[in-house]
Amino acid sequence: MAAIMLQGTGSDVGKSLLVAGLCRALANRGLRVMPFKPQNMSNNAAVTPEGGEIGRAQALQALAARVPLHTDMNPVLLKPQADRTSQLIVQGQVRGTLGSANFREGRRSLLPEVLESFARLQAACDMVVVEGSGSPAEINLREGDIANMGFARAAKVPVVLVGDIDRGGVIAAVVGTRAVLEPEDAAMIHGFIINKFRGDPALFADGYQAIADRSGWRGFGLVPWLGQAVALPSEDAVVLEKRRDSRSGRLLVACPILPRIANFDDLDPLKMEQDVEVVMVPPGSPIPVEAGLIVLPGSKASLADMQTMRQQGWDIDILAHHRRGGAILGICGGYQMLGHRLIDPAGLEGDVREVAGLGLLDVETEMGHRKMLREVRGSALGAGFTGYEMHMGRTQVGNGLQPFALFDDGTHDGAISPCGRVIGTYCHGLLGSTALRKALLLRLSVASQERDYAASVDRALDAIAQELEQHLDMDGLIALAKGGA
Numbered sequence: 001m002a003a004i005m006l007q008g009t010g011s012d013v014g015k016s017l018l019v020a021g022l023c024r025a026l027a028n029r030g031l032r033v034m035p036f037k038p039q040n041m042s043n044n045a046a047v048t049p050e051g052g053e054i055g056r057a058q059a060l061q062a063l064a065a066r067v068p069l070h071t072d073m074n075p076v077l078l079k080p081q082a083d084r085t086s087q088l089i090v091q092g093q094v095r096g097t098l099g100s101a102n103f104r105e106g107r108r109s110l111l112p113e114v115l116e117s118f119a120r121l122q123a124a125c126d127m128v129v130v131e132g133s134g135s136p137a138e139i140n141l142r143e144g145d146i147a148n149m150g151f152a153r154a155a156k157v158p159v160v161l162v163g164d165i166d167r168g169g170v171i172a173a174v175v176g177t178r179a180v181l182e183p184e185d186a187a188m189i190h191g192f193i194i195n196k197f198r199g200d201p202a203l204f205a206d207g208y209q210a211i212a213d214r215s216g217w218r219g220f221g222l223v224p225w226l227g228q229a230v231a232l233p234s235e236d237a238v239v240l241e242k243r244r245d246s247r248s249g250r251l252l253v254a255c256p257i258l259p260r261i262a263n264f265d266d267l268d269p270l271k272m273e274q275d276v277e278v279v280m281v282p283p284g285s286p287i288p289v290e291a292g293l294i295v296l297p298g299s300k301a302s303l304a305d306m307q308t309m310r311q312q313g314w315d316i317d318i319l320a321h322h323r324r325g326g327a328i329l330g331i332c333g334g335y336q337m338l339g340h341r342l343i344d345p346a347g348l349e350g351d352v353r354e355v356a357g358l359g360l361l362d363v364e365t366e367m368g369h370r371k372m373l374r375e376v377r378g379s380a381l382g383a384g385f386t387g388y389e390m391h392m393g394r395t396q397v398g399n400g401l402q403p404f405a406l407f408d409d410g411t412h413d414g415a416i417s418p419c420g421r422v423i424g425t426y427c428h429g430l431l432g433s434t435a436l437r438k439a440l441l442l443r444l445s446v447a448s449q450e451r452d453y454a455a456s457v458d459r460a461l462d463a464i465a466q467e468l469e470q471h472l473d474m475d476g477l478i479a480l481a482k483g484g485a
């Protein structure tokens with residue numbers, strides 16, 4: 001079956017967005033299409049219906065393709081935990097913890113499972129759109145590679161190289177990639193796409209031609225800056241430069257960027273609300289005193305991140321905010337940090353075995369070996385919601401506390417403090433449920449617009465797909481995917 005792979009001239013050239021857009025464009029043409037990324041490094045993961053995990057970017061691409069998520073879409077996922085170690089997820093399940101050096105040696109042995117996953121997807125659809133990782137031009141990483149050319153060659157998938165004109169140097173980046181690759185690897189590349197173009201395309205015609213002439217590759221198109229992407233789940237915890245509007249009556253929601261922050265796209269649905277402003281607080285900055293709600297998001301390393309919270313003085317900011325009557329929502333790792341204590345007797349998250357939490361909820365958490373990965377459905381604050389759990393910790397809740405949520409299977413989740421202003425939950429994704437978001441905002445005296453978050457993501461994907469139909473040689477890409485390498 002047909003397949004095509006996008007690789008980049010560097011990281012952040014916009015590959016994952018292009019793959020998402022291509023998936024939607026191809027699906028809109030009536031093809032059954034699936035995304036695939038052999039190896040991903042991210043702490044933002046999504047739960048699949050069969051109880052595994054894959055990168056959230058692949059989950060968005062699956063949504064774009066209108067197919068259910070599957071662990072085969074991202075068979076190797078590395079979740080950075082400490083400076084040089086990552087949790088290794090293979091075909092959706094935890095395989096162990098890896099040092100960066102081990103991984104470079106050990107990854108080759110993962111190729112059979114990567115190819116097996118890819119073959120299963122190929123058998124199940126008309127076309128697979130594959131995303132590389134970083135750049136094949138990082139030839140120091142080529143030995144044993146399974147993420148870029150190592151995969152493309154083994155699976156015989158033709159490659160299109162994506163360059164980013166916004167960062168500058170795109171002519172050298174594309175032509176230079178050809179120059180540094182081994183001839184056999186370079187032969188896998190059949191063309192290029194220039195991404196993130198702002199302005200009048202006619203002005204770049206000569207540059208585009210120069211790339212084609214010097215690389216010998218054909219151009220598949222010049223893609224404009226895709227502004228619609230702001231409506232998609234965020235992949236990077238970007239700090240917004242300037243407050244959009246500090247009109248009174250708006251709720252300021254602050255979220256500290258901890259080093260191992262995870263699944264912070266939990267906050268995205270709040271960004272759609274007219275009367276809410278979300279600020280991501282970088283290290284070195286205090287949590288703004290005007291904040292009405294502080295959200296502590298997930299964390300891949302709750303104990304270590306709790307320590308960072310103290311080093312940053314954010315614990316003081318949060319306690320002061322609480323004394324002033326502010327509200328706090330902790331999700332997953334953030335929930336764990338709201339308790340008295342976090343313990344990790346087996347050192348699953350790193351060297352730290354015990355850390356005091358913020359003490360705002362009468363709960364205690366212990367990290368265990370079994371990872372909880374599941375989709376959940378229930379009600380909280382009088383509203384129905386769906387979400388997912390993804391954690392190793394188990395949290396004991398004190399007797400005096402009300403649970404936050406009641407799941408449909410009759411079990412409970414999370415806790416609400418007696419004052420009602422501190423909420424902890426293991427449920428990721430819950431703010432995407434309109435009724436629950438409305439109920440939470442109402443407690444903070446803010447009226448929700450009650451817009452449907454999933455529908456707004458869907459519209460953005462359609463708009464991006466339309467742009468790609470207009471600016472890419474889609475027929476040419478499909479023909480390449482069908483022809484093989």
Ligand SMILES: NC(=O)CC[C@H](N)C(=O)O
Pocket residue numbers: 262263297298299300301302331332333334336349367390391392393394
């Ligand atoms: N997703 C999370 O926030 C995980 C929290 C914590 N690191 C755990 O594994 O339990």
